Amino acid sequence: MRRALDLEPEASDKGAVETAPTQGDGAQAEAPRLPRTFGHYVLFDLIGRGGMAEIYLARAKTQEAGGARLVVVKQILPELSANAKFADALVQEAKLAARLSHANVAQVFDLGREGRDQRLFIAMEYVEGLDLNELLRKCARTKVPLPIEFALLVIMEVLRGLDYAHRRTDDAGRPLGIVHRDVSPSNVLVSVEGEVKLCDFGIARANDVAERAGARDAFAPDAIQGKAGYMSPEHARGEPLDGRADVFAAGVILWELLAGRRMYKADKERGESLLALARRGEVPELPERGLPFEDEIRGIVFKALAIDREQRFVTAAAMLDALQRYVARARLVASPIRLGDWLTEHFGNELVATRRARERAVKALEAGPAAAVTPVTSTAEQPSSAPIRPVSLWPPAAPPTPEGDVAIPKPPGAPAIVAAPLDAAANGSPAPKSRVGTIVVAIAAVLLVVALVLALVAR
Numbered sequence: 001m002r003r004a005l006d007l008e009p010e011a012s013d014k015g016a017v018e019t020a021p022t023q024g025d026g027a028q029a030e031a032p033r034l035p036r037t038f039g040h041y042v043l044f045d046l047i048g049r050g051g052m053a054e055i056y057l058a059r060a061k062t063q064e065a066g067g068a069r070l071v072v073v074k075q076i077l078p079e080l081s082a083n084a085k086f087a088d089a090l091v092q093e094a095k096l097a098a099r100l101s102h103a104n105v106a107q108v109f110d111l112g113r114e115g116r117d118q119r120l121f122i123a124m125e126y127v128e129g130l131d132l133n134e135l136l137r138k139c140a141r142t143k144v145p146l147p148i149e150f151a152l153l154v155i156m157e158v159l160r161g162l163d164y165a166h167r168r169t170d171d172a173g174r175p176l177g178i179v180h181r182d183v184s185p186s187n188v189l190v191s192v193e194g195e196v197k198l199c200d201f202g203i204a205r206a207n208d209v210a211e212r213a214g215a216r217d218a219f220a221p222d223a224i225q226g227k228a229g230y231m232s233p234e235h236a237r238g239e240p241l242d243g244r245a246d247v248f249a250a251g252v253i254l255w256e257l258l259a260g261r262r263m264y265k266a267d268k269e270r271g272e273s274l275l276a277l278a279r280r281g282e283v284p285e286l287p288e289r290g291l292p293f294e295d296e297i298r299g300i301v302f303k304a305l306a307i308d309r310e311q312r313f314v315t316a317a318a319m320l321d322a323l324q325r326y327v328a329r330a331r332l333v334a335s336p337i338r339l340g341d342w343l344t345e346h347f348g349n350e351l352v353a354t355r356r357a358r359e360r361a362v363k364a365l366e367a368g369p370a371a372a373v374t375p376v377t378s379t380a381e382q383p384s385s386a387p388i389r390p391v392s393l394w395p396p397a398a399p400p401t402p403e404g405d406v407a408i409p410k411p412p413g414a415p416a417i418v419a420a421p422l423d424a425a426a427n428g429s430p431a432p433k434s435r436v437g438t439i440v441v442a443i444a445a446v447l448l449v450v451a452l453v454l455a456l457v458a459r
């Protein structure tokens with residue numbers, strides 16, 4: 001029996017992206033100038049903005065067998081790059097993350113500083129597809145519910161990645177003590193092939209360190225609030241963390257996938273913040289969905305979400321094991337291949353369109369000196385804007401307001417770029433040459449008709 005999850009459309013947590021340069025704002029003014037060289041990379045598409053970085057699709061300058069590699073370059077915002085405490089913590093964490101190599105973890109390739117302003121960056125594997133936020137938004141917009149077997153598959157793959165990272169040791173066998181700290185839907189990437197990869201391992205610690213040092217005042221409220229929806233109580237209270245904080249966060253995502261809405265909702269009228277909710281860790285009632293052996297899956301969710309971490313699953317592997325038993329008992333069969341087929345079936349057209357546009361952009365880059373490349377945002381999807389806001393995962397598929405400045409949910413993600421010469425063809429307007437040809441043929445036809453008429457009249 002295939003059961004699907006109903007995802008209630010609600011407001012988005014990402015606002016609309018500003019595609020036009022904003023004078024006086026370093027990061028945003030720079031953004032549209034693409035492609036541009038950045039160290040060993042050519043950045044050619046802005047694919048997202050988070051609370052601390054801009055995310056570019058880039059081509060590595062060094063050729064490899066099979067062509068230039070596409071990578072994601074996470075360019076840390078200038079204000080943060082220049083902050084010594086933040087930078088030290090980020091570099092330390094990114095070095096640990098670079099040691100991770102697992103199918104369920106987006107691989108970190110490179111980190112350093114580049115450019116005139118010595119911007120910090122992290123280069124990582126490009127996961128072509130959607131993040132979990134985007135996927136849920138697409139589901140809500142198209143009213144195609146995510147089948148429960150795939151929802152559980154996503155969580156199980158995330159747990160696999162977490163378990164691997166939590167158990168990593170250094171060369172001498174000492175535990176590295178890696179904790180992700182920011183397991184949330186925007187950091188869960190689902191590829192078009194149905195693979196699930198967790199990205200941004202440990203990066204949130206840089207935020208915490210800078211925050212504790214009082215160095216992130218200007219950014220902290222938004223960044224921390226947005227992420228508070230997935231924080232364990234101990235994290236929200238600023239206590240030392242271990243892998244069980246990530247287990248809690250995976251539990252929140254599972255709760256939300258089952259309920260079809262965000263778990264914590266701050267009551268703004270009462271002046272209640274998400275962070276305050278997270279500190280208390282009071283998990284709301286999970287609506288009944290009529291799932292097979294529902295008590296069992298609910299038991300798993302609430303065990304992952306225990307306020308006292310001693311009561312939680314001891315490890316990500318223990319939670320994974322419980323979920324595996326549940327899916328076997330409930331006969332919920334899923335695999336990455338099936339998830340990939342399902343994505344292709346429902347969202348294939350949009351995903352393929354994005355891929356084609358990026359392929360054209362790469363070809364344009366390879367064709368010669370950096371051509372003028374125009375970012376083209378697909379009508380359905382737009383990259384995320386900087387502020388992370390504590391709102392819901394499932395937005396209404398409403399048309400934008402005429403004012404345009406409010407956060408009508410514009411999904412983040414996949415704007416494509418098309419090299420300027422291709423634009424004309426893409427817009428369907430004929431090139432000047434073919435227009436001249438058409439006029440010549442038309443005149444010739446008219447002259448022929450006139451000649452025929454004259455011949456007839458002469459007879």
Ligand SMILES: Nc1ncnc2c1ncn2[C@@H]1O[C@H](COP(=O)(O)OP(=O)(O)OP(=O)(O)O)[C@@H](O)[C@H]1O
Pocket residue numbers: 047048049050051052053054055072106124125126127128129130131182186187189199200227384412413
């Ligand atoms: N390796 C990647 N491959 C493909 N897309 C990515 C990759 N990394 C990030 N993205 C996309 O870029 C978006 C923004 O990422 P970013 O990490 O800057 O913001 P965030 O995840 O919303 O917040 P945070 O700063 O807390 O991680 C992601 O939501 C995702 O859609």
Ligand SMILES: [Mg+2]
Pocket residue numbers: 050186187199200
């Ligand atoms: Mg992220």
